[in-house]
Amino acid sequence: MKIGALAKATGTKVETVRYYEKIGLLPRAARTTANYRDYGSDHLARLSFIRRARDLGFTLKALSELLTLSDDKEQSCEAVDDIASRHLAKIDQKIDDLTTLRSELDRVISACQHGTVGDCKIIETLAPRPLS
Amino acid sequence: MKIGALAKATGTKVETVRYYEKIGLLPRAARTTANYRDYGSDHLARLSFIRRARDLGFTLKALSELLTLSDDKEQSCEAVDDIASRHLAKIDQKIDDLTTLRSELDRVISACQHGTVGDCKIIETLAPRPLS
DNA sequence: CTTGACCCTATAGTTACTACAGGGTGCATA
DNA sequence: TATGCACCCTGTAGTAACTATAGGGTCAAG
Numbered sequence: 001m002k003i004g005a006l007a008k009a010t011g012t013k014v015e016t017v018r019y020y021e022k023i024g025l026l027p028r029a030a031r032t033t034a035n036y037r038d039y040g041s042d043h044l045a046r047l048s049f050i051r052r053a054r055d056l057g058f059t060l061k062a063l064s065e066l067l068t069l070s071d072d073k074e075q076s077c078e079a080v081d082d083i084a085s086r087h088l089a090k091i092d093q094k095i096d097d098l099t100t101l102r103s104e105l106d107r108v109i110s111a112c113q114h115g116t117v118g119d120c121k122i123i124e125t126l127a128p129r130p131l132s
Numbered sequence: 133m134k135i136g137a138l139a140k141a142t143g144t145k146v147e148t149v150r151y152y153e154k155i156g157l158l159p160r161a162a163r164t165t166a167n168y169r170d171y172g173s174d175h176l177a178r179l180s181f182i183r184r185a186r187d188l189g190f191t192l193k194a195l196s197e198l199l200t201l202s203d204d205k206e207q208s209c210e211a212v213d214d215i216a217s218r219h220l221a222k223i224d225q226k227i228d229d230l231t232t233l234r235s236e237l238d239r240v241i242s243a244c245q246h247g248t249v250g251d252c253k254i255i256e257t258l259a260p261r262p263l264s
Numbered sequence: 265c266t267t268g269a270c271c272c273t274a275t276a277g278t279t280a281c282t283a284c285a286g287g288g289t290g291c292a293t294a
Numbered sequence: 295t296a297t298g299c300a301c302c303c304t305g306t307a308g309t310a311a312c313t314a315t316a317g318g319g320t321c322a323a324g
Contacts, residue, residue, distance in 0.1 A: 004301065014302090015282060023280090034289055036302055052258050056237050057230075060280065066255070073250035080254050081244045088241060091234050098189075098227045105188050105220050112213045118205035122212050123198065126184050136270065146271090151312060166320055168271055192311070 003029075006039045010047045017047070025050060025064055058087060135161075138171045142179045149179070157182060157196055190219060 007014045020026040021037075026047060029037040046067070053063050062083055069080050111121035139146045152158040153169075158179060161169040178199070185195050194215055201212050243253035 002302075013282075016280085018303095019281060032302095034302075036289080049258050054280090055233075056240075056258075057233055066258070069249060070252070070255045073248065075249045077244060077247055077249050077252040077254070080249060080252050081241065081246065084237065084241050084244075084254050088234065088237050091230055091237065095227060095230050095234065098223055098230070101187075101189055102220065102223050102227065105216065105223065108188075109213065109216050109220060112209060112216075114213065115209055116205065117201060117207045117209050117212065120202070120209040120212050122209070122216050123181075123202045126181050126188075126198070134271075145313080147313060148311085150272095155311090164271095166271075168320080186311095 001039045001044075003037045003039070006044060006047065009044060010051050012047065012051060020047070020050065023060070025060060025067070056087075057091060058083075062087060133171045133176075135169045135171070138176060138179065141176060142183050144179065144183060152179070152182065155192070157192060157199070188219075189223060190215075194219065 001009075003014050003017055006012075007017050017026065021028060026043065029039050029043060032038050049067070049070075050063060053066065054060075058066070065083060066080060069075065069083075108122055108125045111125065113119060113121060117123065133141070135146050135149055138144075139149050149158065153160060158175065161171050161175060164170050181199070181202075182195060185198065186192075190198070197215060198212060201207065201215075240254050240257045243257065245251060245253060249255065
């Protein structure tokens with residue numbers, strides 16, 4: 001299959017597929033006589049893996065670790081579990097941070113009296129008086 | 133005050149202060165004879181505003197809009213409220229997304245049997261069988 | 265008079281793509 | 295046969311919001 005078909009099948013943009021190849025995340029494809037990339041089912045599987053992991057928020061770095069690990073079937077699954085668990089912890093942290101931030105922003109907005117900018121509570125809250 | 137003092141007072145890195153100046157978010161400071169930047173309380177106030185808004189997750193683009201708006205004190209506060217509210221909606225969306233993602237990742241990790249990579253449920257879940 | 269903390273500019277690197285510019289290929293249709 | 299269109303190619307630059315580095319200058323203390 002050509003790059004457009006692979007892209008469509010995995011919900012990736014064509015440029016992104018070429019980008020993954022460039023950084024070595026996706027192996028080079030064979031080429032047709034017209035120099036078009038020609039992909040097989042192994043590429044499809046690998047790119048699906050990549051997209052799915054990206055959807056779950058794994059970084060490309062974590063991903064390439066996972067891909068390396070997944071190649072050695074005999075190895076203990078511990079390292080894989082570790083990467084995933086650390087990722088989960090990061091997500092929890094992010095949710096916490098965003099929730100805190102949300103309530104604060106909500107508070108700021110609630111104070112809005114819909115007057116002029118001169119009396120704007122939002123700007124006032126954001127701009128604390130200089131300590132001078 | 134010199135750049136280091138301003139940075140410290142606002143919890144910013146020196147390089148970031150210079151960066152804000154370069155992109156026009158922070159006005160140019162006066163210079164000493166030694167060509168050092170010399171800041172006053174107006175710079176301090178503005179940088180505090182910037183940092184606080186950044187902490188609340190506003191982009192630099194939204195920020196420069198807010199700063200422009202805040203200069204015209206007679207204007208209606210509506211536009212300010214609008215920017216903040218749209219930002220809040222984005223945060224809510226992000227929290228939702230992360231929460232969904234979290235539960236999915238949690239499910240994936242829970243399936244881990246701590247065996248070898250060959251049986252790893254984490255990798256198995258991430259890599260769906262090619263449609264072939 | 266030298267050491268160390270601070271300051272300067274300019275440029276490149278980071279993440280994960282995305283968007284050109286400027287060209288080639290392959291198939292269907294007028 | 296020509297031509298239009300969708301698709302493919304490479305290479306480079308742009309995005310956000312900094313961070314880091316190289317290669318220098320300044321100033322006060324010991």
